[in-house]
Amino acid sequence: MASPFDIEEIYPDEGPAPRLPRRQAGTSPQSVAVTLLTDYTLRTRAALPSAAIVALLGEAGVTSAGARTAISRLARRGVLEGARQGRNSFYRLSRAAAADLSAGGNWITASTAETQAWDGCWTIVAFSLPQDHGTQRRALRGQLRWLGFAPLYDGLWISPYELAGPARARLAQLALGAVTVFRGRQDALGAIGQRAPVDAWDVDAISGHYEAFLRRWTPLVSRLGSVDGAAAVRARTEVMDTYRRFPTLDPRLPLELLPAGWPRRAARDLFAAVYDGLAEAAETHVRAVVARFADPVPPGIRAHTTADMLAGVREEGPCA
Structure with a gap:
């Protein structure tokens, strides 16, 4: 099965890495389609009429032609499985894609929780590759960024956290004989100028992303009860598409290295308030849209929640 996502963003998982859609200006129709199906069918892998998926994507601003193309491409890549029932086509997440998406949801919520206690040590990865090994250098740097x-x-x-065994093995494969990993404390050199390890990250830029998220979504919290229908679905899709980028933006630096009032927790709480607060209204609307194209409505349309994301999911019901 081809990966459901492009290469720009992946979840740093212990096994084969589930990938997020490429970060770009706007959101691609394929990304919106995957988000919608994940948000309302991940636990059951319920099959939805293709016409209903097209209609839901239309409410998100995707043209009918763009929606059909997205569905077709996702099916060719093994992200969706298709079936015919009479004249109608139905699609659901493939078993492999659902497993990747479940792992990804867990990573999103777990990696934006409060950081673990820090022992004051840094993990240092040093490597030396010839300039003509450009592809290898890019792959190694990309893997290091994904690991924080x-x-x-x-x-x-550098990273403040220890490097797990599987990640060490992966780095060794990418730079065979040209990488060294060690861990230790920073030594104060007195009057000799030195660069603080935390300066490797643009802390102000990371904070800026969080603050923009808080400005965008905080006003909605006070009126969640009045948001319903397509607006509820659009808001959940957009807040998820924005929030899921934080694991790749924020390496979860220890709080003692960060400015006071670091906004990670506030952003996490706001995401939960919006995503969970709109779940019932959005699920009701998705069911109503599907009902226009299927009688009876396929079972298993259930809004995903942050608790589901953190716990991971097990398929419910028969999913042959």
Whole structure:
């Protein structure tokens, strides 16, 4: 099965990495389609009429032609499974894609929780690759970023957290014989100038992303009860599409290294308030849209929640 996502963003998982859609200006029709199906069918892999998926994507601003193309491409890549019932086509998430998306949802919620206690040590990855090994260098740097590392200097990357065994093995494969990993404390050099390890990250830029998220979504909280129908579905899709990027933006630096009032927790609480607060209204609307194209409505349309994301999901009911 081809990966359901492009290469720009992935979840740093212990096994094969589930991938997020490429970050770009706007949101691609394929990304919206995957988000919608995940938000309302992940636990059951319920099959929805293709016409209903097109209609829901239309409410998100995707043209009918763009929606059909997105569905077709996702099916070719193995993200969706199709079936015919009479004249109607139905699609559902493939078993492999659902497993990846479940792992990804867990990563989103777990990685934006409060950080673990820090022992004051840094993990340092040093590597040296010839300039003509450009592809290998890019792959190694990309893997390090996905693991939460940042470059203190060109060939010296750091993280406050220990590097798990599988990740060590992966780095060794990417830079065979040219990478060294060690862990230790920073040594104060007195009057000799030195760059603080935390300066490897643009802390102000990370904070700016959180603050923009808070400005965008805080006003909605006071009127969640009045948001329903297509507006509820659109809001949940948009808040998810924005919030899921924080694991790749924020490496969960220890709070003692960050400015007071770091907004990670506030953003996480706001996401939960919006995403969970609109779940019932959005689920009702999705059911209503599907009912226009299927009688009876397929069972298993259920809004995903942040609790589901954190716990991971097990399929409910028969999913042959």
